[in-house]
Amino acid sequence: MNFRPFLIECRDKQIFKKLSIFIVSSWVALQALAITWEPLGLPEKSVTYLIITLLAIFPIYTLFIWKYRISKSEKEQLDEDELKKKQNQFQKLFYSSLSIITLLCALFIVFIVNNKFLTKLQLPVFEKSDKIAVLKFGNNTGNSEFDIIGKMAADWIVHGITENQVAQVVSPEIVSDYLSILNAQATSEDNETILQDYFKPSKIISGNFYLEGNTLILQCAIAGENINETIIAFKNNECDKDKPLDCIEELKQRIIGYLITKDHPKLNLQQTPPKYKAYQNVLNAKANFSNEAMYIDLLNKAIAIDSNYFEPKVLRIAYYYGLGEYKKADSLRKAIRPSSFNNTRQRNLLNHYEALIHGKNDKIYSTIKKEYDFAPFDIQTNSTFMTVALQFVNRPKELDSIYNEVTMEGLDLLNCAFCPYRIYSKALADIELKKYDDVITALKPAIEIIEDTYLKKPLVTAYIRSNKSAEVNTFIDLLKLELPLEDWQNMCLFAGNEYVLLNEKSKADEYFEKIIHSSPLESNSYTLAKAYYMKEDFSNAQKIFKNLYQANPKNINFTTYLAISNYKLGHAQKAEDLILSLNDLRADYQYGNIDYAFAKYYASTENKEDMFKHLRKSLLDGHLYTSTSFQNDPHFKSYLKTKEFESVMNFWH
Known part of the structure; x- marks a missing residue:
């Protein structure tokens, strides 16, 4: 063309x-x-x-x-x-x-x-996520020889986050690579623009350092996706200028500890994050709750690593309380000074342990409920709240909703330290609500996995109270092959007591006879003495209890059962002297045990007024509703349907 x-x-x-x-x-x-x-x-x-x-x-x-x-x-x-x-x-x-x-x-x-208006190069642009960007720390010393510290700090933090699989990390080197590519075409890009336009991290870690004499001071903060909005600023770390890694390692522990616990701020007991190694020790302690020696050793290690770490301190109080070392538990509680914190949850927990150690059941319930409201899905808190609701204030109807907050589906019972306690508390509550078939259905598979004897007792109760005598006999006979003699005898004593509560004396005596016939000659065991006592053979019971009492005159149970046996044998004055001698044994941390002993004695002597007076007093001092006390104690079976006893059961309602 x-x-x-x-x-x-x-x-x-x-x-x-x-x-x-x-x-x-x-x-x-x-x-x-x-x-x-x-x-x-x-x-x-x-x-x-x-x-x-x-x-x-x-x-x-x-x-x-x-x-x-x-x-x-x-x-x-x-x-x-x-x-x-x-x-x-x-x-x-x-x-x-x-x-x-x-x-x-x-x-x-x-x-x-x-x-x-768009990108100058087709570099990959990431979606906003939980990535964490770490920037090189700024050198404010005025000496370029210290530039290496800034890189070292960033690298050490990146390594810690990556090693512990906390999140994906955008390192200073990656940012520099992007910046160098883009600067080939435009010089207006900077670190902040690169991060916001390309990587979109949810958090940005940055810091700087300077010198005061020979002391290196490291500063650090974590910002959100907008680098100008600081989420947390960490306390300055100080160390010798020739040992910068000391500061950097301390800071790394704080950062990882914060990142691990940040997602659930209500669950954090700390105003400042714990050191990560201390946090790991606490997690390992919880996982080994059933191993007492390892549990307390790991808690002590956590406290040694981070003396400001609050959680292992309160867990250690609970540990010694559970062992019955109430004085030591109280001493550890007092060592945590109220002026050293301002966290509402910390204050609540210290109030809880104070109430626990002093036997204030109503306050125990109110404080653990607050803790439960903070962490209803925490299995340890959930388990503790179930125990308190049932045994401290007798509210079995509440346990269903508490139990259902944490699903048991798919949980490995062998590796779940607190699962057996939840199952046990739920079973006891269902027994009080007369849901015996539910107890049997839940416990039969559980005891195949969990060997603890205490979990078998609610199953015995459910069998007996649902009139399944054959199943009880078969189960007890099977346990004889599995348990040590003393444990099996205790199970027989427990079954006999259940039948006494149902006024089925002949069936009860069968189990008491099992204990008597299986005991060695001249035995002075407490279980054998109780078998005679519950069988109403007070003559033989009195002989054994007398020997036990002489060996340990400060034992409340020996004194009480000996006094009742003497009363039943017609030695009223001797019985009265013995029971009154319990007043000399009153001391701290007894949780109403002496008044409960008085109540049993007065129930046996048909002194109804004094019985109820001491029952109420025992509750005020912290006595618990258990599988063998109050409504489950054969001493009070004649009074269970009275209004006075109902008021005892509803004492904390």
């Missing part, structure tokens, strides 16, 4: 002249705006917007020229056929040129938009 006539005609029709006028005018407008946008207060990208606008207008302007290129006079000088032929030839070439111009303008617009 010959373009020469077309070009000549474009010149003749002044198309080039008109296009030149547009281009020159556009160039002048751009130069003017490039100089004046800032003084006029226009956006920085005003020139870019104008270029895009002019590029978009240029094809339209060219089309406008075509539409009006031939004047009316030109049309009059040509006949119709000649005009039509000439127009068709010119039109084809003109529209081809216009298409090329339009395509080039469109490409320029796409290039400008992509280059100025």
Whole structure:
């Protein structure tokens, strides 16, 4: 195709002249705006917007020229056929040129938009997530020799986060790589822009360091996705300038400890995060709760690593309380001074252990409920609240909702330290609610996995109270093959007591006889003495209890059962002297045991008024509702349906 006539005609029709006028005018407008946008207060990208606008207008302007290129006079000088032929030839070439111009303008617009408003290079852009960016620490010492400390701090923190699989990490090197690529085309990018535009981390760790004499001081903070919004600023770390790794390791522990615990702020017992190694020891202690030696050793290690770590301190109080070492537990509680914290949950927990050690059951319940409200899904807290609701304030109806907060589906009972206690408490509550079949259904598979004897007792109760005598006999006989003699005898004593509560004396005596016949000759065991006592063979019971009492006159149970045996044998004065001697044994941390012993004695002597007085007093001092006390104690079976006893059961309601 010959373009020469077309070009000549474009010149003749002044198309080039008109296009030149547009281009020159556009160039002048751009130069003017490039100089004046800032003084006029226009956006920085005003020139870019104008270029895009002019590029978009240029094809339209060219089309406008075509539409009006031939004047009316030109049309009059040509006949119709000649005009039509000439127009068709010119039109084809003109529209081809216009298409090329339009395509080039469109490409320029796409290039400008992509280059100025989108990314300059097709680097990967990450979605916002839990990634953590670590920036190189700033050197504020004024000495470039210390620059290596900034890199060392960042590298050490990155390594700690990665090693412990806390989150994905964007290291300073990755940021620098992106920055160097982008700076090849533009120098306006910086660390903050790179992080926000490309990586979108949820947290940014940054810091700096400086010297005070020979002391290196390391500062650090964690910001959110907006680097100007600080989430937490850590306490300054100080160390010898020649041992910077001491500061860095301390800071790393704090950072990882915070990141591990940050997602559940209500569950954090600390105002400041614990050191990660201390936190690991606490987790390992909880996992080995059933191994007492390992449990307390790990708690002590956690406290040694981080003396400000609150949780292992309260867990250690609970440990010694559970062992019955109440004085030591109280001493450890007092060692945590109230002035050393301002965390509401910490105060509540210390109030809880204070109430626990002093036997204030109502306060124990209210404080553990607050703790439960903080952490209803924490299995240890959940288990503790179940125990308190049932045994401290006798609220069995509450246990269903508490138990159901933590699903047992899929849990490995062998590796779940607190699961057996939850199952046990739930079973005891269901027994009080007369849901015996539920207890049997839950416990039969559980005892196949969990060997603890205490979990078998609610199953015995459920069998007996649902009138399944054959199942009880079979179960007890099977246990004889599995348990040591003393444990099996205790199980027989427990079964006999259950039958006494049901006024089935003959069945009860069968189990007491099992104990008597399986005991060695001349035995002075407590279980044997109780078997005689419950069988109402007070003569033989009195002989054994007398020997036990003489060996240990400060034992409350020996004294009580000996006094009752003497009373039943007609030695009223001797019995009275013995029972009153319990007043000399009163001491701290007894939790109503002596008053409960008085109540049993007065129940046996049919002194109803004094019995109820001491029962109430025992509750005020912290006595518990257990599987063998109060409504489950055969001493009170004659009073179970009285209004007075009902008020005892509802004492804390």
